[in-house]
Amino acid sequence: MRGILNRQRSVAEKLAPRTGRSEAAAELTDGSRVAVIGGGPSGSFFTYFLYRMAEVVGLDLAVDIFEPRHFTHCGPAGCNHCGGIISESLVQLLATEGINLPPTVVQRGIDSYVLHMDVGSVRIETPGHEKRIAAVFRGNGPRDVEHVGWESFDRFLQGLAQDRGARIVRRAVTGFEWDDGRPLLKHADGSDEIYDLVAVAVGVNSNFLRLLGADSVGYRPPKTGATFICEFQLGRENIQQYLGTSMHVFQLGLPRLEFAALIPKGNVVTLCLLGQGIDVELVQRFLDAPEVRRCFPPEMGRPDHVCNCAPMINVRGAARPYADRFVVIGDSGVTRLYKDGIGAAYRTAKAAAVTAVFQGISAKDFEKHFWPVCRRIERDNAIGKFIFAFNDQLRKKRFSRRAILRMVSREQSEDGMTRHMSGVLWDLFTGSAPYREVFLNSLHPGFLGGLLWNAARSLTTRGVGPIAEENLHGRDRTG
Amino acid sequence: MDGTVLGKDYADGEIIIRQGEAGDSMYVIQAGSVEVIEESEGGEVLLAVLEQGDFFGEMAIFEREVRSATVRARGDTRVLTVDRKTLMRRIQRDPSLALNILETMSRRIRLLDQELARVKELLAAATS
Numbered sequence: 001m002r003g004i005l006n007r008q009r010s011v012a013e014k015l016a017p018r019t020g021r022s023e024a025a026a027e028l029t030d031g032s033r034v035a036v037i038g039g040g041p042s043g044s045f046f047t048y049f050l051y052r053m054a055e056v057v058g059l060d061l062a063v064d065i066f067e068p069r070h071f072t073h074c075g076p077a078g079c080n081h082c083g084g085i086i087s088e089s090l091v092q093l094l095a096t097e098g099i100n101l102p103p104t105v106v107q108r109g110i111d112s113y114v115l116h117m118d119v120g121s122v123r124i125e126t127p128g129h130e131k132r133i134a135a136v137f138r139g140n141g142p143r144d145v146e147h148v149g150w151e152s153f154d155r156f157l158q159g160l161a162q163d164r165g166a167r168i169v170r171r172a173v174t175g176f177e178w179d180d181g182r183p184l185l186k187h188a189d190g191s192d193e194i195y196d197l198v199a200v201a202v203g204v205n206s207n208f209l210r211l212l213g214a215d216s217v218g219y220r221p222p223k224t225g226a227t228f229i230c231e232f233q234l235g236r237e238n239i240q241q242y243l244g245t246s247m248h249v250f251q252l253g254l255p256r257l258e259f260a261a262l263i264p265k266g267n268v269v270t271l272c273l274l275g276q277g278i279d280v281e282l283v284q285r286f287l288d289a290p291e292v293r294r295c296f297p298p299e300m301g302r303p304d305h306v307c308n309c310a311p312m313i314n315v316r317g318a319a320r321p322y323a324d325r326f327v328v329i330g331d332s333g334v335t336r337l338y339k340d341g342i343g344a345a346y347r348t349a350k351a352a353a354v355t356a357v358f359q360g361i362s363a364k365d366f367e368k369h370f371w372p373v374c375r376r377i378e379r380d381n382a383i384g385k386f387i388f389a390f391n392d393q394l395r396k397k398r399f400s401r402r403a404i405l406r407m408v409s410r411e412q413s414e415d416g417m418t419r420h421m422s423g424v425l426w427d428l429f430t431g432s433a434p435y436r437e438v439f440l441n442s443l444h445p446g447f448l449g450g451l452l453w454n455a456a457r458s459l460t461t462r463g464v465g466p467i468a469e470e471n472l473h474g475r476d477r478t479g
Numbered sequence: 480m481d482g483t484v485l486g487k488d489y490a491d492g493e494i495i496i497r498q499g500e501a502g503d504s505m506y507v508i509q510a511g512s513v514e515v516i517e518e519s520e521g522g523e524v525l526l527a528v529l530e531q532g533d534f535f536g537e538m539a540i541f542e543r544e545v546r547s548a549t550v551r552a553r554g555d556t557r558v559l560t561v562d563r564k565t566l567m568r569r570i571q572r573d574p575s576l577a578l579n580i581l582e583t584m585s586r587r588i589r590l591l592d593q594e595l596a597r598v599k600e601l602l603a604a605a606t607s
Contacts (some may be wrong), residue, residue, distance in 0.1 A: 053575065091485060092561040093569055095507040098579045100532060100559075103483040130487040130560055236482075245482060266483065347573075354575055373572075432565075 026324055026362040030060040032196040034356075035185055036166075037173050037208060039067025040138075041342050042330025043201030044157035045349035051164035053357040063166045064195075066173050066185070071155035072140050082311070082341060083229060083263055083272040084153065085110075085247070086134035088126075088432040090343040099160065101134050104151040107265030108135040108239075112246040113429050115408065116291040117401045118253065122408045123246060124422045124429075131245060133430060135265045142231040142268055142307030150266060176211050183325055197361045199352060200328040201345075204314045209332055217323040221332065223316035228273040228283060230308035238297050239264045249429050251395040252289055256282055258392065259338060261429075262295055268306070274338060278310070313338070317378045322366035327352045334374035337381040338388070339431025344377055384435035387428065387442070402458035407450050420447035485509060486559035489552035498549040502539035503563045508532060511556030516549045528553065537580055540566060 028034070034050065036043045047063050054061050086094075086101065094101070109131030113124045126132065136153035162168060175186030176198075183198040202208045209221045234242070243264040250260040259274040273286065286292060287302050296303050317334035321327065329352050335344040351373035352366070359365045394400045407421040424441050427433035441447065486509045489495055496502060498518050508531050515535060517524040526548060529535055535550050540563045552558075570576050 052578075056578070089565050089569075091559070092565050093576065095559050096534075096561055096566060096576060096579060098532070100507065100509060101485060106483045106485055108482045109485045128487065128560060131485050132559065134485055240482065264482075350573065350575075354573070376572075 026365075027360045028054075028059060028061060028196060028356055032061055033194075034061055034063045034197045034199065035173075035183070035193070035195040036063060036065045036199045036201055037185070038201035038203060038206070038330070038332075039065045039069070039071075039158050039161075039168060040154050040201060040203055040330065040345075041157055042203075042345035042349045043067070043199065044154070044161045045346050046199050046201060046329055046353050047161035047166045048157070048164055049350045049353035050356060051161075051166070053354055057357065059357060061165075063161075064169050065158070065161060065166050066169045066171060067158070068170050068172045070170075071138075071152040071158065082138050083261065083270055084136045084138050084265065085263060085340075085342075085431075086136060086153070087340045087343050088132045088430055090340065090346060091132050091134055093343075093346070101136070101153075102151070102156070105136055105153050105156045106134045107137055107150060108245060108263075109133070110135055110245055110247050110264075112244075113426065114246045114248045115405075115425065115429075116248060116250045116252070116295075117395070117405060118291065119398065119402045120405050120409075121291065121294075122405055122412065124408060124412065124426050126426075133247070135247070135263050135270075137265065142233070173208060174211075176216070178216065181324065195325075197325050197327075197356060199349075200326070200332060201330045201349070202332050204331045204335075205311050206332065212328075217326055218320040219323070219328060220319035222314040222318045222334075224312035225274070225315040226276070226278055226310060227313050228271075228278040228308070228310050230271050230283075230305035232269045232271065232296075232303045233267060233306050234269055234296070234300075234303075236267045239267065239269060242295050242297065243269060247429070248295055250286070250289075250291060251391075251401065252286070252291060253395055253401075254282065254285060254289070257286065258388065260286060262292075271305070274313075313341075317374060317381075321374065322363055322370060324363045325361050326363075327356070327361075327366050327370060334377050336377055336431060337384040337435070339429075343431065347373055347377070380434045380436055383439050387435055387438055391428070399458045400455060403451060403455040406458060407454040410454075418446055420444060420450055484557060486557045489556045489558060491552055491554045491556075493552045493556075495550045495552060495556075495558060496536055496546050498547065499545050502536055502546050504560045505534055505536040505540050505563075505566070506550075507534045507559045507561060509557040509559050512553045513550050513556055513558070514553050516551065518549055534561075534580070534583065537584070539563075 036047050043065055047065055050061065050063060091101065110133035111126055111129060111131045115122050115124060137150060138152065138154050140152050158168065171187050173185045174188045177184045177186065179194050182194050182196065184192050184194050185198065186192045200208070200212070204222055204224055212219045243262060248262040256277050257273060257275040261272045263270040263272065273283065275282070284302070314331040314335045315337065318328060318332065321333035329348045330345040331341055333348055335341050351370045355365055355369040359369045394404065404421060408425065411417050411419045411422045420441070424438055424447060427438045427441070495506060495513060508529060510531055512528055512530045513535065514525055515527040515529065517526055536546070538544065539546055
């Protein structure tokens with residue numbers, strides 16, 4: 001129940017003795033109304049942490065999440081079009097926050113990656129042999145697939161926000177204007193509502209971003225790249241036998257294909273392709289590759305997908321994702337390059353919520369306390385682009401692919417051996433560490449020396465050596 | 480083990496952390512329960528039973544001291560490991576991440592205070 005007597009008492013006033021802030025700036029006060037446009041992870045994280053921080057300082061807020069979609073629907077109608085991987089670091093951070101993913105949400109716990117190349121395959125395992133990566137459905141799973149009591153990740157997070165007090169409004173926002181310095185949201189039926197703060201969390205694929213003209217808030221949408229995502233129904237037993245608890249990553253040297261992964265989930269497998277100009281021909285060439293066919297039952301032939309989409313991804317962050325009483329979070333603002341998009345949603349959403357409650361909701365407040373989080377992600381992405389470009393050059397040369405395979409295989413086979421290449425690839429594939437850390441680890445003398453030595457061995461010998469041969473069929477050991 | 484779970488499985492009675500050993504991680508219980516035991520020459524003292532959603536081992540993360548107690552599974556238990564490096568790196572960027580831990584530690588100190596008061600009362604009664 002909202003306070004009435006202290007309705008206009010702001011957090012700044014409550015904290016004034018400690019912070020010295022007492023000016024009547026744009027701030028949330030008891031009874032402030034907050035609109036969150038988009039009920040995906042960034043919107044739900046923002047709402048959850050806004051309520052959580054407000055609770056800490058005794059602030060009474062009312063949050064409306066505008067999300068017309070139901071994440072209980074199957075197929076694209078209830079999906080946010082994403083591979084659905086919760087990174088190792090995010091799983092740990094959420095657990096620390098008190099958010100534990102239930103088995104109904106986790107479609108598969110991932111404990112290893114299998115790297116497939118034309119020169120062989122090798123499994124990279126976590127040092128603790130622990131399942132700390134979660135494969136999830138963003139919606140309620142693909143169309144025409146048998147449902148066995150699973151729950152959408154996005155719906156789970158939305159439930160957490162609702163439990164905190166948020167109201168889910170099943171209406172689309174069709175217009176955005178200002179009314180006496182406060183954001184005004186319009187709806188298709190002609191109605192409108194004024195809010196004290198608006199958080200845009202619609203995702204980079206939403207048409208809503210076009211409504212945010214640079215003239216009104218200074219926001220410019222992110223630069224985007226193409227992906228292709230589809231799902232195959234294999235059944236639990238086949239998935240356990242052929243994919244196990246590993247995510248399968250492919251570096252095949254196919255033109256235009258930068259990254260490909262098969263993610264096992266319950267009774268279906270999700271395929272994610274990143275690259276330039278991904279078309280039907282490229283998808284079919286990928287599916288026909290022997291390294292890919294080995295991940296499916298031989299009698300299956302070229303698998304038919306049950307659901308597919310070609311969403312855009314954010315490859316360069318938005319400009320000025322904030323204004324007075326306005327903030328853009330998740331991938332419609334700034335996100336991590338190629339990996340850990342949900343982790344970036346968590347970080348930007350929480351930074352925005354903490355700023356709004358403890359600092360204020362003016363453009364200056366967001367610039368000082370929210371924007372540095374986004375800028376740090378963007379700077380890290382610049383390093384990521386360099387790493388992916390370097391990796392691109394490595395995977396084009398057969399001898400360097402053999403060198404990587406040889407080095408990883410040796411590291412995985414010998415107990416006590418420092419895992420330089422395995423660690424770098426693990427962090428690169430999983431998105432668990434910042435790209436800066438991946439880069440610094442790749443400058444380690446052990447990494448560079450190992451890579452050069454294995455490259456020299458690959459040039460002077462045939463095959464990948466006895467140690468690597470033992471690891472070529474990582475998939476056989478994943479069940 | 481069911482594929483739709485996170486963490487690591489421990490069987491009934493299996494030691495998860497041992498008193499006196501160095502530690503660089505804390506743990507969050509995903510399923511089941513654990514018992515926290517103080518080991519001494521006189522035997523074992525049960526300090527607490529923790530359930531799903533509770534965490535333990537956080538003192539070693541903040542203090543860099545050896546484990547102050549042994550924790551073992553009560554029945555089949557599943558536990559998620561949180562690395563010190565991952566946690567401290569994020570806490571440095573986002574101090575509010577420690578809020579949940581602080582609240583839990585505060586509750587535990589309150590319980591300890593109550594326990595201490597009860598023990599002092601018992602001692603006072605025994606000596607008077």
